[in-house]
Amino acid sequence: MSVVRRDDTGAVPTIGGVAVPDLSAGLGAVVWVAAVAAGALGTVPRALALAPLVLVPLGVGMAGHGPFPGPAGRCLRAAVWCQPVGALLLTASLALDVVGPVAAALAAPWLLVTGLLGLAALARTAERGGVALPETAIDAGLAYVSVAAVALLLYHLDITFYFGPTIILLTAVHFHYAGFVLPVVTGLTGRSGHLDSPLWRSLVGVILAGPAIIAIGISFSPLIEVVAVGGFTVAVALFGWFVLLRIAPTRSRRQAVLLGASAVALPLSMALALGYGVATFSGLALGLDIATMVALHGSLNxxxxxxxxxxGWRLEVP
Structure with a gap:
């Protein structure tokens, strides 16, 4: 079994002809199922562990189908090789379910992985020198995921500032999903080549800025949170509509079913987020507490x- 290193076009490395991120995602899925079956992960850690074990390698592998020249390609490949170890150690830190230096040390390698992804995004942005929306969206996802790694490290170190530890842990979840997965999926959708309109460009802008603005609102202002979540909800609902009606019909049947189901789940989960933001700001009892949001919003996401x-996108990468 030989390792094949590709050239500086940014293609991901392979082992025996299979992309390393695909192998990592497969291994990660086995580890995640085993950990859940053994009861080693709670509700929030279960959703969080799925991202580094399965979702991040899938997203990074597909991102690597685009141009990653020079330093960006080298950073991407280094992240690909480090990702399986970082993900496994992160999962172990969540399984410990403790605060302290041991759990923090186990989570720290994930900061290295995400830092390399952020450097790849920065180098590629500088190399590109312009705004190509699909690639900008993917670069944003590669950069945002570092915030998730920092939040998880703070959680394990019990550095919560004036928030509770649950909010810090949910911040790590937020930036893995809204920060990484959503921009990467948006970029892959744009790469399919069927979308180019002022409305689409506006939606991409809101999707890329939304996670950061929502985090600022949660930190400092319920009003900013409600406004940001409202705008973000509208944007992702329209994004789902674009995928469902304009992208899915152009793909193969299996891919269309998966992309369509994903597109329907997205606005439903964001509607719950909007309801939670309104309840927090207004004091209305809408039945959307943290536990309910984790169970419903988290599962849909x-x-x-x-x-x-x-x-779905992995079946036929644009």
Missing amino acids: AFGFALLGLV
């Missing part, structure tokens, strides 16, 4: 939108 969407 993790298994409905993210997993189905990334697996």
Whole structure:
């Protein structure tokens, strides 16, 4: 079994003709199922662990189908090789379910992986020198995921500032899904070549800025949170409509089913997020507490939108 290193076009490395990210995602899926079956992961850690074990390698592998020249390609390949170890250690840190230096040390390698992805995005942006929306969206996802790694490290170190530890942990979840998966899926959708309109470009802009603005609102202002979540919800709902009606019909039947199901799950999960933001700002009892949001919003995001969407695109990468 030989390792094949591709050239500086940015193609991901392979082992025995199979892309390393695909092998990592397959191994990660086995580890995730085993950990869940053994009861080693709680509800929030279960959703969080799915991202580095399965979703990030899938997304990074497909991102690597685009141009990653020079330093960007080298950073991407280094991240690909480090990702399986980082993901396994991160999962172990979540399984410990403790705060302290041991859990933090286990989570720290994921910061290296995401830092390499962020450097790849920065180098590629500088090399490109312009705004190509699909590639800009993918670069944003590669950059945002570093925030998730920092948040998880802070959680394990019990550095929560004026938030509770649950909010810090949910920030790590937020930037793996809304910060990484959504921009990468948006970029892959744009790469399919069927979308080019002022409305589409506006939606991409909101999707890329939304996770950061929502995080700012959660941190400092319920009003900003409600406005940001409202605009973000509209944008992702329209994005789902674009995928369902304009992208899915152009793809093969299996891919169309998965992309369509992912597109339907996305606005449903964001409607719940909007309801939670309104309830937080207004004080209305809408029955959307943290536990309910984790169960409903989290499941729709993790298994409905993210997993189905990334697996769907992996069937035929644009």
